[in-house]
Amino acid sequence: MFSKIEVNGKGASPLFKFLQKHKNTSGTLTNAIKWNFTKFLVDKDGIPRKRYSPQTSPLSMENDIKKML
Template identity: 50%
Template sequence: MAANNSFYHLTAKTPKGDTIAMGDFKDKVVLIVNTATKCGLSSQFEGLEALHQKYRDKGLIVLSFPCNQFGNQEPETNDTLEKACQINYGVTFQLTEKCDVNGSDTHPVFKYLKKELGGLLGSKIKWNFTKFLIDKNGKPYKRFSPITKPDAIEKHINKLL
């Protein structure tokens, strides 16, 4: 059953263009977040990094999908994203290349997550730092609003680990 899971068939690209296979995250808890470095919520990078540091050895994967669809708050390019996140926020978790989370060019990972876990705006992503928690079997577990701080998700991560 988990081997046939739709989530595990999805891929993303790193900012350098290498493939990230969601299938590599079988038996892991995955936290997917659409991010932006110039957003008023960008201090959440630090909370996401704290979760990454605390739980990565227990099976948590934090995956950031930079997006410029909300107020043009992600001015970085794929060439500068990782360095900007490392220098400004201490980020060591995995980033993807910039992508869209709404509209005709929505990244396949977000198409899937929005279909599985609709939000207050139906399937649309409302703003930067919308978070999706996926269980160890690749099943979307819970969607969190942009204003939900990473530490508020910790109890759910513990439950799934």
């Protein structure tokens, strides 16, 4: 569960392939995940709804999370 995995390319984890395919938000030029601290907001049905940059503070995501509850 805590082993190193790839997030981009042919060897990417199925989870990250799914996230890249379903959520390319504005501000990103490609579906590639820039860094391992990129954050994704996924709804209760498992659909990615929003992508956040690695610099985004988790606390700044609070309103988006509350809207989805």
